[in-house]
Amino acid sequence: MEKNDDILPAFFCVPDITGFTRFIASADITFSKDFIAGLLRRLINANILQMNVGEIEGDAIFFYKTGRLPAIKQVAKQCKTLFETFYNYIDMVQKEDPENYEKHLANGELGLKIIIHFGHISSANIKGRTKLIGEDVIITHKLLKNGIEEYEYILLTESYLNKIKKKDVSFWFHWDELKQGTEEYDHLGPVHYYYIPYRRQAADAAQPAKP
Structure with a gap:
């Protein structure tokens, strides 16, 4: 194993499918x-920020980007594109495979949440595969499990x-109220964050106010 110790x-941008375990x-x-494979492919192709794919964890895609x-x-455009891609795929299944849509998707139990984080990484090459290492990698993974009650955010x-x-995020993420939260993780301490509940109809209809 060869290590790259550069930090x-x-x-980090991690779209995660809500309700995945219940669905599977x-x-x-x-x-x-086939549904999940098609959905993940579309979410990866919706990568307008040209991020790297660190790993795919069944229900989540671990995007990251170094440099500028x-x-x-x-970032707001990327998040909205991911949500639009998710719902466009659901809508396509409804039209092309109505029987399975009614059987598995019509109850609306599948959704999407996106984690946005900034930190530092190092990497290791393990048998030709790059493995990301660092506290911020762990934090990003941990945040996929949190106390937020909203289904999509x-x-x-x-x-x-x-x-x-702390630029005015509400100008760009403008479809709902910005809320605050904190998670406490063993060995990591408190992780503070803000979140915006995602409302599909509100996001489709809203336009950002002019600065």
């Missing part, structure tokens, strides 16, 4: 395996907001 600043446990495997931090306008960590000097 790099990194932007209850849906016909002949449908669910994307502008908050582009965008979570922006305080580390990310501090990096962009």
Whole structure:
């Protein structure tokens, strides 16, 4: 194993499918395996920020980007594109495979949440595969399990907001109220964040106010 000990600043964006475990446990495997594979492919192709794919964890895609931090306008656009891609795929299944849609998707139990974080990474090469290492990698994974009661949302960590000097995120993420939260993780301490519940109709209809 060869190690790369360089520590790099990194932007993280992790779309995660809400309700994935319940869906896999209850849906016909002949449908669910093709549905999830198609959904993940589309979410990866919706990568307008040209991020790297660190790993795919069944229900989540671990995007990251080193180098220059994307502008908050582009981050908001990326998040909305991911939500639109998710729902466009659901709508396509409804039209092309109504029987399976009614059987497995019509109850609306599948959704999407997105974790946005900024931190630092190092990497190791393990048999030709790059493995990301670092506290911020762990934090990003941990945040996929949190106390937010909303079904769909965008979570922006305080580390990310501090990096962009807490610019007016409500101007770009404008479809709902910005809320605050904190998670406490063993060995990591408190992780502070803000989140915006995602409302599909509100996001489709809303237009950002002019600065």
